[in-house]
Amino acid sequence: MTDxxxxxxxxxxxxxxxxxxxxxxxxxxxxxxxxxxxxxxANGFDAKIMRxxxxxxxxxxxxxxxGEVLLNLYLSALGMAEPVGSEExxxx
Amino acid sequence: MTDxxxxxxxxxxxxxxxxxxxxxxxxxxxxxxxxxxxxxxANGFDAKIMRxxxxxxxxxxxxxxxGEVLLNLYLSALGMAEPVGSEExxxx
Amino acid sequence: MTDxxxxxxxxxxxxxxxxxxxxxxxxxxxxxxxxxxxxxxANGFDAKIMRxxxxxxxxxxxxxxxGEVLLNLYLSALGMAEPVGSEExxxx
Amino acid sequence: MTDxxxxxxxxxxxxxxxxxxxxxxxxxxxxxxxxxxxxxxANGFDAKIMRxxxxxxxxxxxxxxxGEVLLNLYLSALGMAEPVGSEExxxx
DNA sequence: AACGTTGAAATAGTTC
DNA sequence: GAACTATTTCAACGTT
Numbered sequence: 001m002t003d004x005x006x007x008x009x010x011x012x013x014x015x016x017x018x019x020x021x022x023x024x025x026x027x028x029x030x031x032x033x034x035x036x037x038x039x040x041x042a043n044g045f046d047a048k049i050m051r052x053x054x055x056x057x058x059x060x061x062x063x064x065x066x067g068e069v070l071l072n073l074y075l076s077a078l079g080m081a082e083p084v085g086s087e088e089x090x091x092x
Numbered sequence: 093m094t095d096x097x098x099x100x101x102x103x104x105x106x107x108x109x110x111x112x113x114x115x116x117x118x119x120x121x122x123x124x125x126x127x128x129x130x131x132x133x134a135n136g137f138d139a140k141i142m143r144x145x146x147x148x149x150x151x152x153x154x155x156x157x158x159g160e161v162l163l164n165l166y167l168s169a170l171g172m173a174e175p176v177g178s179e180e181x182x183x184x
Numbered sequence: 185m186t187d188x189x190x191x192x193x194x195x196x197x198x199x200x201x202x203x204x205x206x207x208x209x210x211x212x213x214x215x216x217x218x219x220x221x222x223x224x225x226a227n228g229f230d231a232k233i234m235r236x237x238x239x240x241x242x243x244x245x246x247x248x249x250x251g252e253v254l255l256n257l258y259l260s261a262l263g264m265a266e267p268v269g270s271e272e273x274x275x276x
Numbered sequence: 277m278t279d280x281x282x283x284x285x286x287x288x289x290x291x292x293x294x295x296x297x298x299x300x301x302x303x304x305x306x307x308x309x310x311x312x313x314x315x316x317x318a319n320g321f322d323a324k325i326m327r328x329x330x331x332x333x334x335x336x337x338x339x340x341x342x343g344e345v346l347l348n349l350y351l352s353a354l355g356m357a358e359p360v361g362s363e364e365x366x367x368x
Numbered sequence: 369a370a371c372g373t374t375g376a377a378a379t380a381g382t383t384c
Numbered sequence: 385g386a387a388c389t390a391t392t393t394c395a396a397c398g399t400t
Contacts, residue, residue: 168188220291327378
């Protein structure tokens with residue numbers, strides 16, 4: 001067999017190569033993104049502002065619900081029942 | 093036209109949305125990578141060591157030995173013997 | 185002199201040891217924090233909720249100003265000067 | 277008293293504030309550490325290598341050789357000689 | 369006590 | 385080459 005020190009070389013190699021292929025894919029996508037920014041820049045848009053717009057659009061919904069959880073946390077901390085009556089939000 | 097202040101909203105929107113789609117692709121690939129690591133772990137492999145292996149394969153020998161030499165230099169300066177020809181400390 | 189390979193051993197050693205002392209301080213403070221949580225827990229408080237309260241108190245001012253920056257970014261991107269409206273149009 | 281729902285607000289507040297003070301201390305120490313690295317860098321030392329040195333000094337030899345052995349095992353399994361003397365076959 | 373999850377620190381990469 | 389940002393890595397924490 002191809003085992004060395006009790007591990008399967010082939011198995012390990014397959015995992016490693018799958019990851020390397022995926023990493024390659026990821027690099028390609030990253031390159032694509034850079035190209036879109038470059039194209040936008042060539043059309044007069046500011047990449048820095050675009051990045052922040054995208055970041056904030058992504059944060060938006062998450063942040064919003066997190067803010068609502070805050071109130072419930074304070075209420076819980078003070079022993080008051082939260083308005084919706086569930087506790088799962090604490091673990092989100 | 094939908095221009096405001098000399099900027100085409102539609103044009104900007106298209107760029108933003110193209111990037112957001114690509115970012116989504118990228119997230120998917122990242123998730124795939126995490127899954128492969130998880131699968132490897134479930135098969136008894138150590139993810140941290142695998143990362144080091146992948147990094148070593150990606151690094152060219154030039155920069156690798158460069159860091160190695162410098163580390164040994166520092167260790168020598170501190171009176172610490174270099175750790176018997178191992179390299180994983182370089183990447184940890 | 186104590187130079188090895190062109191570097192001053194003493195100088196290097198001093199930097200290393202200063203950092204190691206500071207790292208030790210940091211560990212002590214971390215331990216103190218853990219102890220306060222333990223004490224609070226012994227008094228019936230929920231550490232998890234406390235952590236989130238503290239996190240949110242920390243985020244509070246930062247997040248708020250970031251949200252205001254968002255609007256200005258959009259206005260800038262559209263060539264408009266001053267924040268007048270609300271934030272709802274962000275996801276339209 | 278200021279108890280609400282059977283919980284002492286003052287007591288909770290005190291715990292929270294003690295923790296926040298300790299977190300602040302911790303941030304100060306972290307900042308100090310960063311400054312020492314910056315100072316070392318200004319004196320020609322390589323911060324990245326210094327971090328490796330500090331990590332090596334902190335690690336006990338047991339866990340060090342453990343990781344070392346495992347890495348070499350994996351490299352062997354992949355047909356990569358551990359890079360003591362020869363480095364060329366790594367990228368093949 | 370292993371596991372995943374999360375938050376902080378470090379590194380890499382990009383822009384100016 | 386310095387600053388800023390993004391990504392990656394690492395360690396702490398709660399959970400099971």
